[in-house]
Amino acid sequence: MTDSGTIVRVAARGDGVTGDGRHVPGAAPGDVLEADGSLRHGPHHAEAPCRHFGKCGGCQLQHLDEETLVGFVTDRVINAARGQEIEPSELLPSHLSPPFSRRRATLHAARVGGRIAIGFREGGSHRIVDMAECHVLDPRLFALVDSLRRMLARLDGRLAVDVDLALTEQGVDVGLKGLTVEGLAATEAMLDFARDNGLARLVLDQGYGPEAMWEPNPVTVSLAGTSVPYPPGAFLQATADGEAALAEAAREWLDGSETVADLFSGLGTFAFALAGPAKVLAAEAARDAHLACKAAAGSSRKPVHSLHRDLFRNPLQVDELNRFAAVLLDPPRAGAKEQVSLIAQSKVPRVVYVSCNPSSWARDAAALVEGGYELAELRPVGQFRWSTHVEMASLFVKKPPAAT
Template structure:
């Protein structure tokens, strides 16, 4: 092995990769793999800020500086485009969310002989890392770690408990699954926990679906200045700055378009940003999200449609009524819907994606139909994670 086996990039799972293809744990571009297998740290290798790094599965890249992190996020997107022979018109600057900006997270907890542990799981393991600190979550969420730990220590059992925390307009929305409370005392303690910690809502799922225990005011999330009802478990962009970046690109690309079909619209993250002057169709499969979007859209030039776009995608004759289409599907992508878009007469498409792999696979159909990738922006909302997102703008004609 040469002493000059330099790390040139970070692979999809976070390992450093040398010029000759060797994978090195915790390697970043500029590091050098020595002949004895040790790693000589280069200028882009930094000291991880969190005491849990290397064990906690929440972060994989805290040892990479800002430049190396930006390179990773960018290359995760551009590599998939190149792999599928997609020509990038303009590669826009990569957006990275700052530290302590995550406004939603799912944590795991387990009662133990000494109390309880609470945190993310270890990488490739079901073991829970008991968080002492966290450098990715908003402060409003980390302030709840110890109170939650104490609550699980008192009422938890032998099975793991899942806790979803989301920062909403009224504070923190807390949803706890697999925590079975028996008796009036335990139920009253749950309400007291919510009151004492100023929760916006406390929802318990004891195996029969989510049941709200505490919600002094209807929980909302403000999207483009419009408060929207937030059903338990609803999807929300991971960070406010990430949402702002994606919405800004969508508005710039849609421009003065008169009519837009917003597919996989969720609560209306993009629909409310684009509505007025544009007329919007917001199509969503989740009934709760659809109804919340519909209620909040009263008075706007917007129609909400409850439709499963995987099983029943909009057909070309339906899409032809719109000047542009925006879609933001789940990680699996939108293979069937993209096929219908390609077969339609629509010439402007904004595709937001949380998975570069399914995005590139889908977009080969757009290329075959004559679309060009005009603009592409990689987005790293999940800081120090290997999870990467993007915004893309396609045109034809």
């Protein structure tokens, strides 16, 4: 029998939970909450590698060992399915991105006490943790932090900036939002920063939308080996290995499907991975992403047809869906309730649903099951290492109609 003070699991927000239901921050399974409130560490408690852990909101789970971290990712996904009384026919091993692998991130910078602080925010606060190290960012992104700090320090006045960083085929893309640059000296400082650090692009948003200040060559990202134009701030999977794990699952599950509708397709992450044996319709509402996908399809001559369509206001109808051998969807965190309802009414044999939110996925999965699909395979993916943020890929197969 487990002692009531022993940590038995990790809750969705990262707290350890005792046998009698108490939530304990920073606790791992096997730890023991003593009567005086102290925590006696057990075999699954790890030493956090980063000095900022416990304060920085970028990570919540650095106190867990690898086994428990993988288990957390798996449990978040399978518990979401079971909450809707859905059991996958096969649960595949969870994929967990390694340290130092994040290729995109949004940092925050501000003038604090006469100096520039730059980093992630504290958990549950707007205060910035001034970053001295980071064990999740790709080193090529982190290498810019000191240079950004020095460049911003030379600018006058109050300062509060969002800093978008992304790795592209040409190098690091930097976007600064909320920063006003006036005068020749300030402009030259920005251009010197871009040139001296070999940036792929420097984008400034002064309240009127993003404008490229520095872009020696058109910026692209590689999606399944296809170079795709990368609009400022466009969505990109957080890690290259995470993207590969999701795309490989989709390719395996949809092997043999001659026509695929890729819904909420973005730049074409899955469209280009599936195109070749399959003809792919890539439907996306964001105009810049749609045009980027269209341009890449044309230059690569891949069988991808890019469609500009808002699937929330104008989802594909049942008769449109029935033209495809398979559907793949990767919606925003809110899910795709209306579109899924129509998919559930369709005759599409296979549906791959990629999600970054177990809760909205579970709601939509229940609608598909109600419409005659079964959850054949489920793969949890932890791209945001040491974070409570979890993603997944899932395969739904239409069950044959019952014999009469």
